[in-house]
Amino acid sequence: MDLFHNLAIGFATAAQPANLLYAFFGCLLGTLIGVLPGLGPLATIAMLLPITYALQPDAALIMLAGIYYGAQYGGSTTAIVVNLPGESSSVVTTIDGYQMAKQGRAGVALATAAIGSFFAGCVATLALAALAGPLTATALLFGPKEFFALMILGLILASVLSSGPFIEGIGMVVLGMLLSLVGTDLNSGSQRFAFGIPQLFDGLDFVPLAMGIFGFAEIVKNLEQDDKLSLVTQKITNLFPTRDDFRRMVPAMLRGTTLGTLLGVLPGGGAVLSSFASYTLEKKLSRHPEQFGKGAIEGVAGPESANNAGAQTSFIPLLTLGVPSNVVMALMVGAMNIHNIHPGPEVMTKNPTLFWGLIASMWVGNLMLLILNLPLVGLWVKLLTIPYRYLFPAIMVFCSIGVYSINSGTFEVYEAAVFCVFGYVLIKLQLPAAPLLLGLVLGPAIEENFRRAMVLSRGDATVLLTSPLSASLLAAAAIAVVLIMLPTIRARREEALQE
């Protein structure tokens, strides 16, 4: 069968010593940033992008992917042990995971999280491998108007799923798209919004923007919240779940994995949404909903499986359609561009070893994470005792060197400083930054496809609604907008997206 043949190619690539090493390095780093609060996968991947110049493309992508799904593992460790989500997708794990730890069952909770994540990771890898072919085939049928409609749908969904009022999320998308116009217009060759600054002729680089907003401005925000962490570290003893634990966690894992696999594929979806949805589902289905919030093992098993599955399947739209479904995937676009790989349906046919190697490496990485996380959990918890006043200057240093290395120039450093101030304004106004970054990344492709579609139709915009495929994609986007405007759904969304 094709699938097994492809997976064989993948495993051959993933098993090369260098790739194993980078997968391990990515997982290790991912766990580290998952554990450390105040540093997310976004800032880390942005920081490391310039360093991947020196690597082979497959090694670079394998490492960056490892950081992303590794962060989901590490985030759960701190969520359980010290009631602190290291990563936004582990927020729900704090609810029941920390309660279990208080009852002396931290080891069981950690094991549940790790086993659930591993199982979900395996399933999601298979789903990714199985869906890649058919989806890529669909994508090859897409013309400019279909791609335009698909990207609009993705951006609408991303705004629906971001925090804050929906209309403000859309505003951030549009602002991001406007910022993406800075630079040379490919059709006419004229400069737009560059004001004669040569460094802007290539456009605004999104690495300084991401670092300014998600790295530097985030630090300013963290320094304001001066509530100290009180670390209650207990000895982590028994890791083994009992027979009863297994009976309760296995169905939750299966449901969490299914939910995460599906929601990860949605544009705008990914790990955070999956874990919240899974927690709600488990609480609804449970015969003992009163145990939730008091140490129910389902409340750890479900969301932990879901966030890992979601993290992995969120690669599907990027790899098959070329549309990043969340901000981390947007950064992966940047990583691929550095290596002259243009994400989209062509990747699978032009770079089969890279494509399948990346997928296979995810399974390998999940195995590594299991080993990294369970026996070494004590070591990770120790890291938490590093005070933030030592940690944030380190983040500043790595970000600054990373920004400088993009072009070996200081212009990008100043750019990041400007976006630090801008990011702080966004934090104060509670405007979501993720849609801005997605707009920035997708803006050029949207304009390009829109212009091409209009050329082909001789300027007739109704063509977007008369072609069945683009019409149905736009209809889905319209339905999402209408649904979000309904008062009951709006209230539920606000409840779900609350931190």
Next chain:
Amino acid sequence: MKGLAIRNQRAFASGALFLVFAVFFFVTALQYPAGTAAKMGPGYFPRLLAIVLAAIGLVVILSAVKPTAGAQALRQWDLKGLAWITGAVVLFGALLFPLGLVGALFVLIMVSSKASPEFTWTGALTNAAVLIALCLAVFVYGLGLPLPVWPSLLN
């Protein structure tokens, strides 16, 4: 009626921010030829987007002043922390060539450490020593990134 009251300051400011950007992009885009829908010039798409953003800005502003809007004040700003962090980044950019990586990192770490309410000189100096050694080992000798290590006077 005693005029419109800004009930939701946060939303009002957000809408105003959108509006300012929309006007800026629209006015700048007027310099670029718009073309027609069938043959778009470089100014067509920016104008379209700026109009959409302006409309969104207006809706957000209106939602902030309507009588049913929930009252929400602007949050307190910590300009001191912002100044230390942003200043540290700017100084790093300005000092990297004249002072080299070691000097620029030292300034970056010391200045940014000042942003913490728990700043101590010994703590910051130790942190600087550790981080500079780590960066030299990883970025300069390990990865071989082209960074000026020492002040340009010495080269």
